[in-house]
Amino acid sequence: MNERIYSKNELMIVNAARLLQDGELVFVGVGTPNLACNLARRTHAPNLTMVYEAGVIGAQPARLPLSIGDPTLVSGASAVCSMYEIFSLYLQRGNVDVGFLGGAQIDRFCNINATVIGDYRHPKVRLPGSGGSMEIAAWANRCYIMTPHDKRRFPEKVDFCTSAGFLSGRAEREKSGVRGRGPQAVVTDLAIMMPDENGELQVTALHPGVELQDVRDNTGWEIKTATSITRTAEPTSGELRILHEELDPSGIYLN
Amino acid sequence: MNERIYSKNELMIVNAARLLQDGELVFVGVGTPNLACNLARRTHAPNLTMVYEAGVIGAQPARLPLSIGDPTLVSGASAVCSMYEIFSLYLQRGNVDVGFLGGAQIDRFCNINATVIGDYRHPKVRLPGSGGSMEIAAWANRCYIMTPHDKRRFPEKVDFCTSAGFLSGRAEREKSGVRGRGPQAVVTDLAIMMPDENGELQVTALHPGVELQDVRDNTGWEIKTATSITRTAEPTSGELRILHEELDPSGIYLN
Amino acid sequence: MNKLCSLQEAVASYVQDGDLVYAAGFTHLIPFAVGHEIIRQGRRNLTLARATPDLIYDQMIAAGCAQKVIFSYLGNPGVGSLRIVRAAIESGAIEWEEYSHYSMITRLTAGAAGLPFMPMNLTAAPDLEKINPNFQRVVDPFTGKEVMVVPPLHPDVAIVHVQRADAEGNAQIWGILGEQKEAAFAAQKVILTAEEIVDETVIRSDPNRTVIPSLIVDAVCHVPYCAHPSYTQGYYDRDNDFYLQWDELSKSKENVEKWLQEFVLDVKDHAQYWRKLGEATHQRLKIKDKFSTPINYGEF
């Protein structure tokens, strides 16, 4: 049944999808998080409500959205509100169960940098900046981070903390009084990492065919491992079919 | 032409209407202020924009509105917004030229009481309270007060200051930093009173047939008079016709 | 998730003795049917919050449901005094807490946004601030000037009547919007009543019209004419005569009790209440159609 014809990218998407529960409200970004959410909605979570920062609630995109404000998100959605409202009435008020985040750097304590590489005033690389991620990381009940796994993306400490993970440790986030529980998992194309009791990332699961050493080689610090590391289930042919035939037939984000 | 067949109430309405200028945006209440604004719009100020605290902008009521949220205000209006928006985007932002106010008591310095007669915690008479008037008095560029003229309504000092006139004098209002210029005139069924340089009301005009002593007899303090008191022009037959035939044919507010 | 249930069930499940209730709607869409059901179910010690208590709270207070009222304008709109609430305050029979319209709505807005306070500019009027400790001042760090701040209002339950909703509770409102959205988002629970329950495709054909999303709604009840003697834009007119009659009727405690017995307690539900009003009233409140120019969302 599982023919092992899947990419590392698909492993990431499928495993992110499986973290979503039916009936939840998810603050979605375009690209791979969008694929993950739509996959979940077409498999185990038909009552997932998808909310986009552009102010769209209950989107049922008929085609693959190519931007966060794609018109296909609006036609047939259950509600549209202003940007101020989506961030205040939904996110800040505590109505968002899950937020998806990405970033150029994710560090040991799950902090995210989407702002600059190097010095802020004289950046080596200027990145897009926060967008909604500072608030999603803070106020969604829980967050997932999706990112390809390589050393540059996983430094021990981010150059700029755009969005809060656990700062210097779980206690610091808790002391800040911020409402959300923070990142629950980082899903990469190699593994799943989850914060331990101190908020430090540890490898909890490896994707099929991946060795722990692969993760170690691609992480910028000595990554901890959970007491028992599981192996994620292979993408099913059903999941792959939905991704390829229904969600991204042109392979824009899958390839 | 002018047959002197008009009531004291009509004198008040007609004179209030004449204070409005074409092109202005007026924050309107129901009852006599509504009649005054609609009269102005049908005479010298066709481009008056009427805004109601219920969130209606550019109302063109086809019938006499009997409440501040009458459906006739909505059908055919140019915009409807939430109550929060009408008070913030319009009033607080400084987009309202004129506000109309009334109240159970108006004092020497144009302060308004719409809250209680007597002690606040053990009121002799419990009145409706502020509604929107605290903010209208503060933030409209200018305000007019319409009220029948009698001694109980014009005490030297209000029992409760629901809405700011000039407090203890114009300097105190100015010191408060509040944006609107405050009440510009009190139009009663006897006279027009305007604040002097110190913010104290003085009689500036008498309606036809009214003597200064009538005003003195019906005001709770020794009211000042302007150096020269004018006499208001009689309501024209045109004004009276619009009021009776178009605006309030059943005489709900006129009688 | 389908949240359709009867109004009886909704009130039984989501309105408890002692709750802070916000029945929303500024003049428009006031959920009288829900107030009546709360009276029938004998709820006690409620705190009733509304910008304008209107007849709905006059009736609920007359029926003994409330221990406190929170408001910003205490009148019978377009008529005069709200006799029962007023008398209860004058006699000290009830607690009260009062605001101006904007400060009241600002509290709901803070509640809806999940903020610990919202600012408003100073109004120079000194007395409301003196008698209500929920007005505080904060110094603006950018200009050094003071602003007023008020805390959020979080009703235990908000009651919102709408023109149309789907079975999940996605609701569309037009005409005067008042503080419907803010009250719903600020509350812990939301009871939604609707003139019409429509298929979700109707809602999804015009997502910009959706004021309240399913997400925050706990119960959806189909209650035609729910707002009488208030009104529903596009469905039936305001019963201004009733507002005038109430002014007369509410002068006498006995008459009020008689009215409550006859039109609320002895009545099974709102459908029976509406029938009881009679054909002449139905005819008087009928309105002619006037449709919006449709808009094109496009197929994407």
Next chain:
Amino acid sequence: MNKLCSLQEAVASYVQDGDLVYAAGFTHLIPFAVGHEIIRQGRRNLTLARATPDLIYDQMIAAGCAQKVIFSYLGNPGVGSLRIVRAAIESGAIEWEEYSHYSMITRLTAGAAGLPFMPMNLTAAPDLEKINPNFQRVVDPFTGKEVMVVPPLHPDVAIVHVQRADAEGNAQIWGILGEQKEAAFAAQKVILTAEEIVDETVIRSDPNRTVIPSLIVDAVCHVPYCAHPSYTQGYYDRDNDFYLQWDELSKSKENVEKWLQEFVLDVKDHAQYWRKLGEATHQRLKIKDKFSTPINYGEF
């Protein structure tokens, strides 16, 4: 008052060198035609504010119109980097000031409401607050906890594209609303562009749909396809191909200059630009109709 004028006149009258300009629209309704007209008229030293600078500010900055950019997400939406703005920041050629989306929109909301600041909850993320002094903290007098506050943003001119407006500037928008209303109310002046100029009876048939009232509008310009390569819900699709092409094209300064010359400077107005795009593009961006279910306001 009739405020119709050509886009040339509107830009000449209401956009001055040195102005703080806010071209509104989140992905949707971005007023590219106005950006191009500003380039043609050679404005200099502008401060360009937008949540997402998008290609419109990439183009304006390439053309030398700006000395500063204020933003919350600096990307080519759905594609990647916004190369020209990014390079200008990396090289220090331009000043910048940055926010998160919510703090950016909160600044506009404060501006629109006439408030000296607006609060937002703490986010625990430390660094944005460190590098931008417009993030300050205030102690909530009710709980003793800290909140973040940001000051109002008051653009000199807001540019807002809409689906339909009447000649006075009452404008209706559907689809993604972004920060259109907030930008317009926050600004000193507003230039409105519309796909269609309609009779006021169309607007008045659906007053709840009006997002921007005439009151705050200074100029109304009829500019079909104004948003290309962005889109107008119900009118034409987003030109995703163009966004991809720009990513390639903007790798070379020379190619950008060539493009600006050909598609902006050598073009008289937006109608000519649209024609120049050609029939294939017009066809590709065409959409099928999908109308909203009309609603009944009732005759009252």
